[in-house]
Amino acid sequence: MRVLPYDQSYTNWFFRYKLYHLPFWFLYHYLWWVIGLGNPAKALNTLFVLPYAIKYSFYVLFQALAVYFNLYYLIPTYLEKSRFFRYGFYLALTISVATLCTVSGYYFSAYVSGRTLAELYGGSTESNCFYRFVGNALPSTVASMTLAMSIKLTKNWIQTERRQQLLEKEKLETELKFLKNQFNPHFLFNTINSIFFLIHKNPDMASASLAKFSELLRYQLYECNDQQISLDKEISYLENFIELEKLRQNQNIEVVFESQAGFSDHLGISPFILMAFVENAFKHVSRQPDRTNWIEIRLSVVGQQLDFFVANSTAPQQTRELIHYGGIGLKNVQRRLDLLYPAQHELVIQPSPTDFTIHLxxxxxASVPAPILQPV
Known part of the structure; x- marks a missing residue:
């Protein structure tokens, strides 16, 4: 286990538990106190008087706890999952409990100072004092919760806008790089030549290969302009690409592709996410003449969980090149996954001297239906 230096460990602990928020809450409640007393100097002086300092601490502590309980538990658990009734109920309960805990600070401060509530805070009876304390604590608690939610929602909105901008930029760059990589003369001419030689040897296979080649070009030009496409279309594209690549490879390469993704037409996926890994396998598969070289591709879908496995044989000298990744680049793929599927993916890459494995x-x-552009 790596031990952090004392100052670094302290800094991480400080930010992990959000202790840097404490000055904000002290200042926030101090401003409320200034509004209540109408005198900043008097409000500051009372902070150093024991009973009032206790009451002030109860405001800071319990309202902060209520705020963070709402932000980090109630909102993710209920509000973000559209469970509005339960969220409203638990939010009202949280506000009520925080208000009562804050009011208890008045009683505790009176007990510690050995004075009565009337002597400290004025009032004729304890019941009158209680309702007055609730009248002070409840608006303050609601205001704290509202302020914190406003800050949180604004922050989330800004982050969403930035992520959307990055996604749009990344999508354009990725599509340009990928299309450039696919529509290079090497790929086009080799595939066309392979089909040309098949015309005389096996006309039926040549016709089928030409149809696959046409579908592949059509997909890249017209059907992958949306942020999401049907998973079935992506799988069909992978199958066409694999069949065409098998034509171009020598006979010493065994290719296995297994797909268990039935009834997945309702699911959507970002274009070219899976394709990058398949392209890399064909590009960097070993080509040793004295042994069988292989590529293994397995895809399965359970519910909404996609399991994608790609492995290929490689030579020891190729491992370093594989780390840098061909095509659109490993860093680019990982970045797209981070932007498109934050906290919704797991990518494991395992290079070794004999093989290169990717598990996603x-x-x-669910896919969103969108109009498909057709060639004119």
């Missing part, structure tokens, strides 16, 4: 788990969402 991806949580997919």
């Amino acid at each position: 788990r991806l949580h997919l969402s």
Whole structure:
């Protein structure tokens, strides 16, 4: 286990538990106190008087706890999952409990100072004092919760806008790089030549290969312009690409592709996410003449969970090149996954002297129907 230096460990602990928020809450409640007393100097002086300092601490502590309980538990658990009734109920309960705990600070401060509530805070009876204390603590608690939610929602909105901008930029760059990589003369001419030689040897296979080649070009030009496409279309594209690549490879390469993704037409996926790994396998598969070289591709879908496995044989000298990754680049793929599927994917890459393995788990969402551009 790596031990952090004392100052670094302290800094991480400080930010992990959000202790840097404490000055904000002290200042926030101090401003409320200034509004209540109408005198900043008097409000500051009372902070150093024991009973009032206790009451002030109760305001800071319990309202802060209520705020963070709402932000980090109630909102993710209920509000973000559209469970509005339960969220409203637990939010009202949280506000009520925080208000009563804050009011208890008045009683505790009176007990510690050995004075009565009337002597400290004025009032004729304890019941009158209680309702007055609730009248002070409840608006303050509601205001704290509202302020914190406003800050949190604004921050989330800004982050979403930035992520959307990055996604749009990344999508354009990725599509340009990928199309440039696919539509290079090497790929086009080799595939066309392979089909040309098949015309005389096996016309039926040549016709089928030409149809696959046409579908592949059509997909890249017209059907992958949306942020999401049907998973079935992506799988069909992978199958066409694999069949065409098998034509171009020598006979010493065994290719296995297994797909268990039935009834997945309702799921959507970002274009070219899976393709990058398949392209890399064909590009960097070993080509040793004295042994069988292989590529293994397995895809399965359970519910909304996609499991994608790609492995290929490689030579020891190729491992370093594989780390840098061909095609659109490993860093680019990982970045797209981070932007498109935050906290919804797991990517494991395992290079070794004899093989290169990629395992991707991806949580997919329902696809949104979109018009498909057709060639004119």
